[in-house]
Amino acid sequence: VKERTALEKVQGAILAVKKTLSARAVRPEASLVKDLGIDSLKFAELSLELEDAFGRPIYLGDVLSEIEDPATITVAQLAERLERGE
Amino acid sequence: VKPELEEAPMSSADHSSVAALVERAGAKAWSPDALPWDDEVDWSSVAVPEKSSILAGVPAFRRMTAGESVHARQREMASHLAALTIGESKAVNLAAETVLLCPEGAVEQRWFLGTLLADEAKHELGLRRFVEDKLGWRVRPHPVLDALFAELSRERDFELNLLAGQVVLEGAAATLLNGMLLGVEQPLLRELLRNIARDEARHIRFAHLVSTPIADVARVRRRRMEEVLFEAAHAAVASLLPSDTWDELGLDPAAARAASVDSLRARGVIAFFTKIVVRELGLRGFPADDLGATLERNLEARLRGHS
Numbered sequence: 001v002k003e004r005t006a007l008e009k010v011q012g013a014i015l016a017v018k019k020t021l022s023a024r025a026v027r028p029e030a031s032l033v034k035d036l037g038i039d040s041l042k043f044a045e046l047s048l049e050l051e052d053a054f055g056r057p058i059y060l061g062d063v064l065s066e067i068e069d070p071a072t073i074t075v076a077q078l079a080e081r082l083e084r085g086e
Numbered sequence: 087v088k089p090e091l092e093e094a095p096m097s098s099a100d101h102s103s104v105a106a107l108v109e110r111a112g113a114k115a116w117s118p119d120a121l122p123w124d125d126e127v128d129w130s131s132v133a134v135p136e137k138s139s140i141l142a143g144v145p146a147f148r149r150m151t152a153g154e155s156v157h158a159r160q161r162e163m164a165s166h167l168a169a170l171t172i173g174e175s176k177a178v179n180l181a182a183e184t185v186l187l188c189p190e191g192a193v194e195q196r197w198f199l200g201t202l203l204a205d206e207a208k209h210e211l212g213l214r215r216f217v218e219d220k221l222g223w224r225v226r227p228h229p230v231l232d233a234l235f236a237e238l239s240r241e242r243d244f245e246l247n248l249l250a251g252q253v254v255l256e257g258a259a260a261t262l263l264n265g266m267l268l269g270v271e272q273p274l275l276r277e278l279l280r281n282i283a284r285d286e287a288r289h290i291r292f293a294h295l296v297s298t299p300i301a302d303v304a305r306v307r308r309r310r311m312e313e314v315l316f317e318a319a320h321a322a323v324a325s326l327l328p329s330d331t332w333d334e335l336g337l338d339p340a341a342a343r344a345a346s347v348d349s350l351r352a353r354g355v356i357a358f359f360t361k362i363v364v365r366e367l368g369l370r371g372f373p374a375d376d377l378g379a380t381l382e383r384n385l386e387a388r389l390r391g392h393s
Contacts, residue, residue, distance in 0.1 A: 033268055039138075040265030041354050044257070044362050051369070057294050061260045062287035064267060065280050071268045 004053075006083035010075055013049035017042050028076035036075075054082060062086065100295050104194040107292055111201035114288070116281045118212035122274050127220040131272040133159040134166070138269065140328060141335075143349030144342050158335050164223035165328035166262065171217055172228045173259060173325065174210040176235040180251050181206055187244040198292050205285040212278050220274070226330055234321040237314055245300055246311050250318040252293030253370055254363055258322035260286045261358065299371035312377045315367070319359045319381055320388050323350065327389070347389045356386055 004012070011026045014036060021036060032038040038046065043060050050058040063081050064070040133156050134141075141147050141162050142155075150158060181203035188196050217223050238250055263283040270276050303311070327350075332342045350356055364378035 040261045040268060041358050041362075043264055044261045044358060048362065048365055048369070057291070059287045059291055061264055061283055061290070064264055065283040065287060070264070 005079075006054075007076060007079040009053040010050065010079040010082065013046055013053050014038070014075065016049045017045045026075055028074065028079075030075050031071070032073055032075065032078065033071040050082065058082065101194055103295050104198055104292065107288060107295070108194060108197045108201060111198070111205070111285075111288060114284060116208075118208055118215065118278070121212070121277055123215070123219075125274055127216075127272060127274060129160050129221070130156060132163050132221065132270065132275060134162045135159075135269050138265065138353075140326065140346045140349045140353075141331070141337075141342075143352070144337055144345040146335075146337050146341070158331070161223075161331040161334060162328045163266075164217060164221045165331050166266070166326070167213055167217045167221070168223060168225045168330065169228060169231075169325040170259060170262065171210055171213040171225045172231055173255065174206050174213060176231055177206040177251065177255070178203060178210060180235060180238060180247060183239060183242070184244060184247045184251070187242060187247065189244065192296075195296055202289050202292070205289070209282050209285065212282070216275060216278060228325060230321045230324040234314075234317050237317060241310075241314060243311070245298070246314060248293045248297060249311070249367060249370065249372055250315055252289055253297075253366055254315060254318040255322055256286050256289055256293075257363060257366060258359070260290060262326070294370060297370040297372075300373075308373075311372070312374075312380065315372075315374075315377055316380055316384070319363060320385060323355065323359055323385065323389060326350065326355065344390065347386065350389070351386065356389075360385060 007028060011023070014026050014032070015021060015023060018036060018038065026036065030036055032043075043064070047058050047060045050060070063078065063086055064073070066086075067073055136142055136155065136159065139147075139159050139162055141158050147155065147158060181199060185196060185199045185203065188199060214225055217225055234250075238247060241247075260283065263279055263286060267276070267279050267283055270279060300308070300311075327343065327346050329339070329343070331337075332339050347356075360378060360381040364374045364381065367374040367377070
């Protein structure tokens with residue numbers, strides 16, 4: 001079985017916590033906050049889903065606090081950061 | 087029935103990871119004094135957005151003019167920041183007690199807890215200065231948080247301090263901070279919150295590293311831990327109720343409480359504690375199924391003052 005890419009893991013986790021979204025909506029350039037409506041509570045849930053997907057603890061608070069405007073982070077940017085081990 | 091304190095069974099990799107967190111705490115050290123305190127703060131830039139406002143569910147709020155609504159949501163933001171300030175001030179004492187309870191020989195853990203204590207003190211100083219000097223809002227004692235921290239102090243339990251302090255309370259605070267970070271545009275507050283959020287994420291990493299499975303703890307002790315963790319979850323949600331604004335805004339306390347709890351439920355905050363926090367506790371080694379059921383049954387009624 002082919003290992004999912006970081007981007008696919010992030011997209012899958014977003015769909016798991018925000019069940020009203022379609023797979024098409026979770027495109028790489030979509031902003032988690034502005035386009036997909038992920039709020040702080042959903043970020044907490046997303047951390048746990050990502051933890052399952054990546055098999056290691058994920059600290060989205062750390063990621064968000066390192067970004068100048070956390071509301072602009074995109075699906076692809078999150079995947080890149082997690083791939084780097086952040 | 088309380089477990090003997092022994093050196094935590096950490097792997098050498100975990101010891102190195104905790105040591106790396108200590109280094110990171112040094113590398114990311116910041117000072118509240120270095121923030122741009124001379125900048126004027128415009129109250130209108132620190133209002134809770136209407137879509138996130140807990141007060142927006144109160145019937146009297148819906149009858150407010152646009153100007154009154156902004157005023158109320160500014161007070162709501164001040165109330166949230168004041169509750170965070172109280173939480174940080176209590177966390178300073180809890181961190182000091184946790185250092186003393188730290189297992190003998192766990193040198194890196196003690197080092198990290200020292201940095202955590204200093205962080206919490208900085209957070210309190212920075213938040214208090216913003217709330218009192220910039221917003222002119224008074225940080226009042228919070229009886230529910232006071233009672234919880236007194237209870238934790240009496241328990242004298244290293245693991246319980248980590249679970250209640252770092253998983254339930256800091257997890258909730260981190261979620262609140264992230265919510266504010268996503269919405270706040272005022273530069274001074276944003277920088278303050280960003281620094282605090284970064285520190286809190288490091289504290290949560292530490293708790294994850296040193297948490298050990300406690301399924302084998304005696305049943306009586308586990309029940310007691312569940313009771314205290316329930317109180318921690320209750321205190322965390324109760325601190326989100328902007329009850330210190332109700333009087334000034336002329337809101338009937340009973341109606342405001344009922345509508346605020348409705349609002350917390352509708353926004354998923356209560357489910358966050360009954361499901362996400364419970365799942366988080368499970369991942370950190372605490373078998374939390376029974377606690378989850380108790381929270382489902384009693385948390386909302388407790389918030390409404392029915393139990």
